Amino acid sequence: MGGFTVSALRRLNGRLAPEPDGPRPERVSAVHMGAIALDGLRGALLTLIGVLGGRWVMGILAQSWPLGPSDTRGLLLVGGAVSAGVLLRSLGGYRRLRIVFVAGVALALVGARFL
Amino acid sequence: MTIALSRRVLVSAFARSFLIQGSWNYKTMLGSGFAFAMLPALRVLFREDPSGMDAALRRHLEHFNAHPYLSGVALGAVLRMEADGEAPEDVRRFKTAVRGPLGGLGDALVWGAWLPAVSLAALTLLWLGVPAWVAVLLFLLVYNAGHVALRAWGFMTGLTGGRGVGRSLGAAALSLWTARVRSLAGLLLGLFCGMALAGRGGLAEAGPIWAALACAAFVGGNLVGHRLWRPAAVAVVAAVALLAAWGWAA
Numbered sequence: 001m002g003g004f005t006v007s008a009l010r011r012l013n014g015r016l017a018p019e020p021d022g023p024r025p026e027r028v029s030a031v032h033m034g035a036i037a038l039d040g041l042r043g044a045l046l047t048l049i050g051v052l053g054g055r056w057v058m059g060i061l062a063q064s065w066p067l068g069p070s071d072t073r074g075l076l077l078v079g080g081a082v083s084a085g086v087l088l089r090s091l092g093g094y095r096r097l098r099i100v101f102v103a104g105v106a107l108a109l110v111g112a113r114f115l
Numbered sequence: 116m117t118i119a120l121s122r123r124v125l126v127s128a129f130a131r132s133f134l135i136q137g138s139w140n141y142k143t144m145l146g147s148g149f150a151f152a153m154l155p156a157l158r159v160l161f162r163e164d165p166s167g168m169d170a171a172l173r174r175h176l177e178h179f180n181a182h183p184y185l186s187g188v189a190l191g192a193v194l195r196m197e198a199d200g201e202a203p204e205d206v207r208r209f210k211t212a213v214r215g216p217l218g219g220l221g222d223a224l225v226w227g228a229w230l231p232a233v234s235l236a237a238l239t240l241l242w243l244g245v246p247a248w249v250a251v252l253l254f255l256l257v258y259n260a261g262h263v264a265l266r267a268w269g270f271m272t273g274l275t276g277g278r279g280v281g282r283s284l285g286a287a288a289l290s291l292w293t294a295r296v297r298s299l300a301g302l303l304l305g306l307f308c309g310m311a312l313a314g315r316g317g318l319a320e321a322g323p324i325w326a327a328l329a330c331a332a333f334v335g336g337n338l339v340g341h342r343l344w345r346p347a348a349v350a351v352v353a354a355v356a357l358l359a360a361w362g363w364a365a
Contacts, residue, residue, distance in 0.1 A: 015142035017147050023172045025154055032151040035138035061355070066362035072324025076356075077318055079351035081329040082313075086344050087231055087335020088304055094337055097301035104305020105312075112313040114189055 001049070005042050009035070117199050118160055125194070126332035127155040129270050132190050136183045144180035146153055149190065156194050174207055181214050182221020184265050189213050189272025192280045194342070199277065209278050216284070224293045233258045242310045281298065308333070 013035050023096050067075065088094055094101065135148035153175045161168035181189055189210060196206050238256035241247060268287075276283040311317050311329070318326040336343055 004135050010140050012140075013138045013147070016140040017138065017140055017143055017178055018150075021173070023150070023169070023176055025158070025168075025172060028147065028154065028172065028176070029148050032134070032138045032147055035147075039137065048255050050276075057141060061359050064360055064362035064363065070291060070321045071308045072323070073316060073355060074202035074318060074321030074329070075351070077321065078328045078332050079347060080311070081332035082336040082343060084304060084308055085333040085338075086341055087336075088301070088333075089337045091231065091297045091304070092228060097298065100298050100302040101308075104302040104307075105309035106307020108306045108350040109313050112310065112315075112317075 002046055005046065009038060012038070069073060120156055120194065120198050123158055124155045127344065128152055128194060129187065129267070131155070132187045132266065132270060135190075137187050142163060144174065145183070145186060146176050148354045149179045149186070150175040152190055153193070153197075156197065161195055169204065174203055179210055179214055181217035181230075182225060184225055185217045185221040185269050187266050188217055188273040188280055188284065191270040192277050195272075195274055195277040200276070205278070213280070218279075220284070220289045222294075224289055224296070225262075228293050228296035228300060229261050232296050232303060233261070234301055235303035239303060239307050239310065241315060242307065242316075243314075247285065253310070259312035267268060316365045342356070 013031075016031050016035070018024070018031055028105070088097065088101065091097060131152040131154070135145055135152050138147040138151070139145060139250070140147070140306040150172055153171075156172050157168060159174075161171055161204050175193075191204060192213070193210065198208060234256055236257070237250045240253065272283045272287070273280050312326065318329050332347070336347070
């Protein structure tokens with residue numbers, strides 16, 4: 001929804017943008033501030049829909065969720081692991097960052113063992 | 116002829132640069148925002164020349180794009196060029212020349228390094244048991260300290276460098292900073308992954324099957340990259356929906 005609405009807003013901004021043929025400073029400011037106000041409204045509405053929709057979905061899921069807490073966490077961590085792998089690649093990949101990455105993992109493992 | 120721009124005008128232009136992306140569109144991209152940020156200076160520079168003002172506004176409304184945080188480099192340099200009375204065609208050529216490098220450098224430094232590094236630091240704190248509001252507050256403070264510093268540095272660099280700002284950008288070695296921040300993000304990602312594996316509430320508690328699946332998913336993500344993100348998100352949502360339906364039927 002965020003992607004769809006931001007694309008729609010950008011298309012609208014393109015239609016409202018002052019034409020370079022005969023611009024007036026007041027119109028440049030008004031259109032720009034209007035676009036920011038619309039984006040703020042978009043953000044507020046999306047947040048409201050997200051919070052209300054999320055609560056509704058969570059209510060439904062909670063009634064029928066068959067997994068225990070540790071399996072649920074496992075499922076979410078598997079999903080998150082994909083993002084972590086993608087992030088490592090976008091940061092330069094394992095080959096380039098292996099020393100710092102392995103150092104971070106080792107630090108966490110030592111911390112988990114002794115702290 | 117050079118016209119001196121007052122501190123008030125410069126502060127106003129810099130403040131407006133924070134809103135430069137406010138009317139981003141597919142036609143002129145940052146064009147309208149750039150003209151909006153230029154307005155206070157243009158009003159002073161062309162106070163007694165309405166046709167000059169008209170022409171200046173027209174050329175700054177044209178297509179322009181850059182990373183929003185580094186657009187201040189172009190804004191500062193163009194302010195200087197306009198104040199120095201440089202030829203409109205030179206200003207136009209300068210804007211065309213800098214938009215690619217400013218976009219590439221900014222994307223790599225901010226979206227590709229700074230944002231992931233600070234996000235990972237906040238997530239690590241959260242996993243260590245720091246209250247959520249403290250982690251969020253620290254994220255906002257640290258991220259925006261870098262953000263505002265980069266904008267201020269860019270604007271001042273552009274303003275002092277003018278059309279020769281390329282030399283200042285080269286001397287600043289933004290690519291080197293990007294590599295350093297990426298290394299820091301790599302360390303934090305390793306720390307986060309280690310905690311997800313062995314930390315409290317992590318995969319070690321979820322069981323070996325989940326840990327093996329998570330390791331496979333991590334390796335897959337690292338090998339395939341962004342193309343895997345959408346199918347993985349769909350798979351997780353589908354798994355949640357199927358499990359909920361199964362639980363409902365049972």
